[in-house]
Amino acid sequence: MTMVAAFGQAEARHPGARGPALMEAILQAAPVAIHLLDLDGTVRLWNPAAERLFGWERDEVLGHRAPWVPKAQWDAFRRHLEQVVQGEVLPGFELELQRRDGAPLHVELWTSCVATPTGPAQCLGMLVDLTERRRSDAFRRILFEAGEVLPASLEPDATLEHLARLAVPAHAESCRVYLEDAEGRVRCVVSSGQDAHATRLDAEAQAPTEEAVANVITSGEAALQAGPPSWLCVPLGRHGQVPGALTFTTSERTYDARDVALANALAHRAALALDNARRYQEALRTSRTREELLAIASHELKSPVSALQLQVQNLRALLERATEAPPRERLQRGLDLMGRLTKRQAHLIDALLDLSRIHAGRMELNPEPMDLGALVREVAERFEPELAGSGCLLTLTLPPDAPGHWDRLRLDQVLTNLLSNAMKYGRGNPIQVELSGTDAQVRLDVRDGGIGIAPEHLPQIFQRFERAVPGRAYEGVGLGLWIVRQVVEAMGGSITVHSEQGVGSTFSVLLPRQRG
Structure with missing residues (x-):
């Protein structure tokens, strides 16, 4: 039975239609799959949309039992056809069929009974693909x-x-x-x-x-x-x-x-x-770090103050007991100690103030023409008493001059922090400071032979509140290297570190001679 013949009676009831050609055109252009089945599932009509949906061509299915119904679904499918022929209205029946390649296909089936003049009733079905909807x-x-x-x-x-x-x-x-x-x-x-x-x-x-x-x-x-x-x-x-x-x-x-x-x-x-x-x-980590910072800062601030108070009391008692002028050497030692304690206190306070300034975006730079080599020598001379006390030998490798346009005070802060770190973690081993450069930039290397930094701490070493050695075995609140990085980057430069545990660390600073 052809597509047109299957709808012969419908055409006869609508004399206004243009005949078989119109019905054929409708079936060919329909966007939904249309099939006509005998009650036993034999295919009598199969339009192009059905071919596209299921993969079987018309000549492969006409006269054969519907191949797109899986065996497991066949009994349910037959019952559905019987219910339709008996006059039951079952719109939008969803079921799982299969494509020619075996892939599952979920469809919505709309079925209606079609009476024939010479044979048993047939079932006209329109199938809507639910794949996209699902x-x-x-x-x-x-x-x-x-x-x-x-x-x-x-x-x-x-x-x-x-x-x-x-x-x-x-x-x-x-x-x-x-x-x-x-x-x-x-x-x-x-x-x-x-x-x-x-x-x-x-x-x-x-x-x-x-x-x-x-x-x-x-x-x-x-x-x-x-x-x-x-x-x-x-x-x-x-x-x-x-x-x-x-x-x-x-x-x-x-x-x-x-x-x-x-x-x-x-x-x-x-x-x-x-x-x-x-x-x-x-x-959470920052909160815990801040708590630790407050504890360490409290300790770092309180200890020098307590030591200063004790030293003042000792000197006062010495003066009160002395019938003659107190020994000059004893006074000198006391004053030297008070000076170191005051310097330590000022260093910590400066670090906390810098933290506040940087976060508020108020760190100002005042660049000026200067010789970085001369500044390195000046800072090194300032460290001579501490270097002698720690037993560290400082070696400078400097060019005749290293001119550039930088903030002198801030570079002094960078050098002071790097040398302080080298002394703190250097275990008394030699410290080397080397300055080199090109026409465009200078490179400063500060190398120590100390305890080194663990690999897991290297990625965070320039973060705020991070320290090379966790715990309180060494002084500091973990702001020095963070401030150094902020200063160096503000000048258009960069800082890196290479370290090996038990061997030592090298901090390298690259600075452009002229900022942008």
């Missing part, structure tokens, strides 16, 4: 859940775990989160789904390589591999955030642009949640 619903559910779940955790690791589980199994068979470490290496930190504990090579082959993930992180652009199996990879971090990527894999279908859009939306929400979690953890 995908949209699934996308909305995932993004809604992401909006609910991801911000709820303020632990970065827990946030990443939630992220990996969100898309499995509704959107992917597996989901992985990759992060880039401080050395630029990409590693998988969380995995969810079928390959979370997989050791099979084929499971690994379905996922993007670490090189592909690294390219996505570097470029900031999503990558997609058609399949099946199929995978997609989208960047996780945004500007200023920890770089990473999110990957989805599936063996059932091919990811497309809509899947990439969902993954990007999910990654964006995750990046915001992860950033909030990191900020929260940083706030």
